[in-house]
Amino acid sequence: TLFTKAMTAAVEAESAIEILREECTSLPNGPSIIATGPLTSNLLSEAIQQILGDGGLSFFDAIAPIVHRDGVDENVVFAAGRFDEDSDYLNCPMSEQEYLAFVEALRDGEAHEGHDWDAVPYFEGCLPIEVMASRGVDTLRFGPMKPIGLTDPRTGERPWAVVQLRREDRAGQMWNLVGFQTRLQIGEQSRIFKSIPGLSDAEFLRWGSIHRNSYLNFPGCLSPFGSSRVRTNLVFAGQLTGVEGYTESAASGILAGINLGRSLSGEEPLIPPPTTMLGGLFRYLRNADPSHFQPMNSNWGLVDPLSQRIRSKRERRELLAQRANEDFFVWMERSGLRLDTTEARV
Ligand SMILES: Cc1cc2nc3c(=O)[nH]c(=O)nc-3n(C[C@H](O)[C@H](O)[C@H](O)COP(=O)(O)OP(=O)(O)OC[C@H]3O[C@@H](n4cnc5c(N)ncnc54)[C@H](O)[C@@H]3O)c2cc1C
Structure with missing residues (x-):
């Protein structure tokens, strides 16, 4: 799809990134982000299970609406x-x-x-x-x-x-x-x-679904920003952490990169406020009941409700989106994050 092509092109165009197209069979020792998705290969899955313990990794989801x-x-x-x-x-x-x-x-x-x-x-x-x-x-x-x-x-x-x-x-x-x-x-x-x-x-x-899907029990075994609780320089991202969808996975990966960088320089991790979709999604991952945890995609039920009740679904969503945009940019500015507007080649 256009989106995945654009993401791949952006990564390939980044001079600081060296791409090795090969299977990673164990967890790297140094600071790392693991984002191997719903079909994480077997050897790496075993290594992840070893560090996160029993019940940390599931191989199928069973999602109710x-x-x-x-x-x-x-x-x-x-x-x-x-x-x-x-x-x-x-x-x-x-x-x-x-x-x-x-x-x-x-x-x-x-x-x-x-x-x-x-x-x-x-x-x-x-x-x-x-x-x-x-x-x-x-x-x-x-x-x-x-x-x-x-x-x-x-x-x-x-x-x-x-x-x-x-x-x-x-x-x-x-x-x-x-x-x-x-x-x-x-x-x-x-x-x-x-x-x-x-x-x-x-x-x-x-909507409900049942998939082959390797995903971690985020609320049960990861820190609030997605790192291993026993090794904070090992961060998980993307669908493997229980988010679903292209933009959800990409956003979670970008945040993982920002937070791993911050943690290495001794700064606190950042999570956007729960009025934004990414903030709401992370709140769900953090606070969901570990005994019922199932993956989640973006939806308006994740963000804080508006202070006034709006009956029209369309109007409500427009106001939620407007508030999310405003709050996201305020959060970025306060956090010292810069928006790089360089367009990726498709
Ligand atoms: C048929 C289908 C249709 C979809 N349609 C949509 C859609 O329309 N809209 C939408 O938002 N989402 C859609 N999705 C979901 C979306 O594709 C995923 O949520 C998203 O791609 C997850 O991104 P990710 O980077 O976390 O994982 P992935 O995209 O799965 O990327 C992980 C990569 O890691 C690789 N990998 C696994 N193990 C290892 C290893 N040991 N070493 C090295 N590499 C490894 C995998 O091969 C893969 O290339 C669809 C999914 C499917 C299956």
């Missing part, structure tokens, strides 16, 4: 934990009829075929929701959609089934559809998940 709180219909969903425990959940109640139609839709939904390198072995604990639906009509009702311990305050009764939304961030903007990891195509996810009671107008901040 996330919705923005603002679009969830408060007249339908109810907040409650099972048996009144832990109320960080919203529950979308389903009648028997709604549940049967939903299971049918999941079974008929079109999933990604995937490539050979992307072949994912499914683990019983995190099967795709559509695979669970195909196993039997009651599988979901006794699995992630079980209604046990939940009473709908509007009816005073236990729903036939529920979709639980778990709060993903401190501000309560991002809500994760628990157990809804999926390989359904995005159009199918939109069609089927918007039929869940209470989610017809929901804004999906992230």
Whole structure:
């Protein structure tokens, strides 16, 4: 693509960079940034696991969709934990009829075929929701959609089934559809998940997916700026750290370079403020629950909400983007960072 060509051209044009196109099979001893991405080769993966310990590196993601709180219909969903425990959940109640139609839709939904390198072995604990639906009509009702311990305050009764939304961030903007990891195509996810009671107008901040993806448990094993906790001159960057996407990975790499340089000269690392996308993404990486950690791409649920509530999604996003731009440049100036406007050749 144009973006990746431009990135490669920029690196090749930089006289201070020597490019060696070969496999790195162990972690370098000196100051280093490791950004080997979702298909990090085996020997290097082993070396990374050795330094970060068990549970530091995963090889497959299992991502459930996330919705923005603002679009969830408060007249339908109810907040409650099972048996009144832990109320960080919203529950979308389903009648028997709604549940049967939903299971049918999941079974008929079109999933990604995937490539050979992307072949994912499914683990019983995190099967795709559509695979669970195909196993039997009651599988979901006794699995992630079980209604046990939940009473709908509007009816005073236990729903036939529920979709639980778990709060993903401190501000309560991002809500994760628990157990809804999926390989359904995005159009199918939109069609089927918007039929869940209470989610017809929901804004999906992230769609579900299951990939071959080597990624580190950032909140569980890295420092707030992405270095090893036992070796601060070893910094990880890009998709390997649990970000997803071209710009996310490139931005995380640039920040890793800045911060490794600062750390070598005894300065504190820098992270942009959480009103900017990069700052919000790093806050997520730092603060996410290590026991549920899954990769994340840029989305507006990551940044601090505006002080006033704006109903129009378009207007809200424009204001968020404007604020992010302003705050980013203020942060750069305060941090003594300079914008190099030299254009890369494509
Ligand atoms: C089919 C597909 C389509 C995509 N489309 C989009 C899109 O439209 N928009 C978007 O934003 N994102 C998209 N992405 C995601 C995007 O490609 C990644 O998020 C991004 O490229 C990650 O960048 P990275 O530099 O962290 O890793 P990578 O781009 O994977 O780069 C890491 C490099 O390190 C190399 N490497 C691995 N192990 C070693 C080793 N031991 N020694 C030396 N080198 C090693 C790898 O071969 C690779 O070249 C897509 C991904 C795929 C697979």
